[in-house]
Amino acid sequence: MEEEFFLLCALYGKSGKPVQATLSSLKMLDVGKWPIFSLCSEAELQLVRQACVFGSASNELLYTTVNDEIFVLGTNCCGCLGLGDVQSTIEPRRLDSLTGKKIACLSYGSGPHIVLATTEGEVFTWGHNAYSQLGNGTTNAGLVPYHISTNLSNKQVIEVACGSYHSLVLTSDGEVFAWGYNNSGQVGSGSTANQPIPRRVTGCLQNKVVVNIACGQMCSMAVVNTGEVFVWGYNGNGQLGLGSSGNQPTPCRVAALQGIRVQRVACGYAHTLVLTDEGQVYAWGANSYGQLGTGNKSNQSYPTPVVVEKDRIIEIAACHSAHTSAAKTQGGHVYMWGQCRGQSVTLPHLTHFSSTDDVFACFATPAVTWRLLSVEPDDHLTVAESLKREFDNPNTADLKFLVDGKYIYVHKVLLKIRCEHFRSSLEDNEDDIVEMSEFSYPVYRAFLEYLYTDSISLSPEEAVGLLDLATFYRENRLKKLCQQTIKQGICEENAIALLSAAVKYEAQDLEEFCFRFCINHLTVVTQTSGFAEMDHDLLKNFISKASRVGAFKN
Template identity: 85%
Template structure:
């Protein structure tokens, strides 16, 4: 939020400064079905999450306290809990708690590769092809640090193919290990690689800035925007113009003069994003995942028109035939295999992020990257106002009610309420005594002016309804009626009916009357009914008779 010119009418500097305080958004993971297993309290704490597995049935998430939890089917021990038992209750991964996960990727076994903020690498899960990088083929049931050849290296990005793994270090080196039947670890042979080895060849003197893996291929973008590829190429996914496998890194010559910023690999297709916001694609296209308008494979890069606007993000993952992109204007497009259908051209969605495409339309419904929420640098106006209610440090007015103070800001009251606009226009008072209403009711009213909501039991909402009627606050009046309706019971029904009549809340009156009729036997035996106002009782009996309440 940009600072504006100083505001008059008594808004203090502290109030304005409050709008610049940092806030943390809640990560919206509700579109992934697996999170239905978590309680609302657990969901509110999530700050990072990854959904993976052959059916999207495994999840790892980190909380605001840097605790790491997992749940799901635990195929091949991929949850890292030390066993192969599935779980519908979140289980804590002590090894990773407090480590601050920086990036994460997963394979098809599945196996999981994580890099921490310190640049350490941890792996676990399926390991039949040495994709965990620990020199064995034993499944890893708990997260273990991969240190061989990575000592004193800070890993900043990780990527997994179906059964191989790759990492990028802070000094631009690429290391790979695991399944290598098609040359996907870039070693020059097709022998599996049991420990991390630096990918050299054409990358020897290059500084890589980004990496990605398809099912059985690997790619790296270097600092000058060139793209290097290696591994399986049966569908032309390496973009070399042929279908021959490549055991060592090879530059994509067709992208000469084009500066690539990012590469994203699908199962057997590839997307790249250039520094000018343009999108190129190549490889398998049986589901339309290239976005060319047909289903023909393309062995070399071709431009894809998504929108007239600049593309700022591309999305794909090796477990799906789905593609997505986001434009500078915030539009999100999807194409390829979407809910089992083939979408052969980029299709505009109603989503705000590419992650939602994979949650709702990809098969399986997995995340294409680690979902993460970063601290925001400001509160919204609404959040700021809510925070400043009853804050003595910034307030310029106090209400004294039942011997207690409520701290508020004159300018906000004048903006939000006609009553205060009138009485505070020329007033210099710093304290106003209020005796017409209780402290709880008046505090709820003032808080409503800051938050647009109320939180009161139905009995207290009656008093607030009285206040809303007195101040002619029609919206508040409706909120009070909703609160009262939600809290009605046989014991308080008559009291609430009496209040509705007193404050001329016709809709509420009818609601309470119908409730009393539907529970007539019990209601007529309550203390409230016995103490009912005489005129109200006469009207109640008369109206009840007219609706047939006393028929035999």
């Protein structure tokens, strides 16, 4: 933030032009898709920043405002609104005990019960507690938020997940803690006794760093930083993906995903979805409504690929209270499958929505939110946003690059501050036009825009050229961003070309990713023209490395 401030000061220092304060309309969440929001006035909706719709009939609502106040309304089953009573309310009531707390994440169970983590890593629970799912050591209903400190006092919680009547939290150091109902081993303790207070889930997770957690009705999932998935709890529908239907009282690795690097996991009522780093989705478990997206209604106890056109998936969505699945592609298309207002959709269906949240608002039963919704205000420009606006602005620029016959307008002082190359090349340069022929216009424009935004906006194909530039200019962070973008465009046809580029530009992370992709798609990759035209030394090294990992074993 300090760097952005000084950049902005420098940017306007010479011209003396003031930063124009603009006020634009709020980027409002289309909350009208959830009927319970009709109980709020238009003025109240304007203040909403985060929201969660929950309950067996989607009759409860919690939301935060611009002032970090938390409001609740609804039927208040089991005191799940946290107001200290069980009285229903059709008017928003402020949850005074949490006023000023900023919510980082929130989840809810079937009772319902609520587990909330603040931005400071604190955990609060309230609501239904017949199975100790509030983690306060009792089975008494929690009518007001309870701050959990037992075993979590020195921990910062960054993610929470609720099953039907059990709870999980993930800490910043990659540890998972669980408590609550344990009839099927869903708290991972090795027994089936209910767990009244948070207890760290160990076993196979003892020395692992967990990066993502999720809960089905009576099962639990964890993704570790190596991309492996560990599962435990109820398995009657094969929702653990272990090839069996026996319950699992302690974490067990999903062996069928060997060689596949998972990034996210999402759980439905009794089915599971995972998203890989290649943008592929796998599903398993119950399939009575077609929620696995396989085209039939047969349960699957092993991970099964979900085919969504040929576009890369960037988001998966499921909720333990529903039999509905959803996914969003890199191109912005949203698909859904499974239960759709009582009907069965057995293959991914392209919707007209732009958000997976809308799938659950309009199609799921009950119509709840599958995650905490966030609405960002757009009523003022931050320093970073102001800098972004000045990129390629001829009105304030004092330098322009001529690339492929097109101008790109920039500011010398910003380039000097942000890039070592420009710090020296522009030092004694009094010209206001610099011609560039070494790189293409899209690549060089993306590079200059990166200096203003800290992000790149480029197709995976063109990002290879930007990787070349990043290597030439020794921009290591840009090099990492390029590798991430290139990964998103990998396919069987271009895998060898991308592997070659990774080796050429010494992009080790991308090289490992491309090699693993080639091994996972070896039959098709070896039949491509890219493989046939592969550089001799690269081919030799590829075959040697593939042999070492057992790629050619029968």
